[in-house]
Amino acid sequence: MTNFKYPLLTFSVAVLCLANCSHNYAPKNSQLHPEKMQPSRLREPRNRASLDRRVAMVEPDNTRLNKRDRDPDELTADQQKMNQLDTQITAHIRRELVSDAGLSMYAKNIKIITRDGQVTLKGPVKTVAEKNLVLAKAFEIAGQPAVTDQLQIAGE
Secondary structure (H helix, E strand, C coil): CCCCCCHHHHHHHHHHHHHHHHHHHCCCHHHHCHHHCCHHHCCCCCCHHHHHHHHCCCCCCCHHHHHHCCCCCCCCHHHCCCCHHHHHHHHHHHHHHHHCCCCCHHHHCCEEEEECCEEEEEEEECCHHHHHHHHHHHHHHHCHHHEEEEEEECCC
8 A cells, every 4th residue: 555654644734735835826816806905005096187197198209191101092011022122122221220229219110111122211210310311321222213212300
């Protein structure tokens, strides 16, 4: 049979040990059921109007431009050609923009759309100098006649 002298006692100790160990890893009741949290943790804001002001949605800078892109005649990023040359041009321009520490996140996130070797740059950049730097990088990679500038200065 077993080598244990007191198998029932050994079993009871093992069950108690497991129960104690699992208790340390079990989520608290308040984590499972927020409605059962202690009343001190469920505070209503003192001024409901101030909470509403803080939660109010702020329109992103380029919402107006995104509405413009809904026009079927506008070139959008999903119209990027997937042939090898167009993909390489787009990737090379993006790599140059992302690797430049002097550019803002706006400039690093512009839309680069390449179709049959023709590159279109769209989106907001912070300054005129930044716009010129982005254009210079694209001209260097794709050639000046192949680049269409649709960049805009943020806030204008």
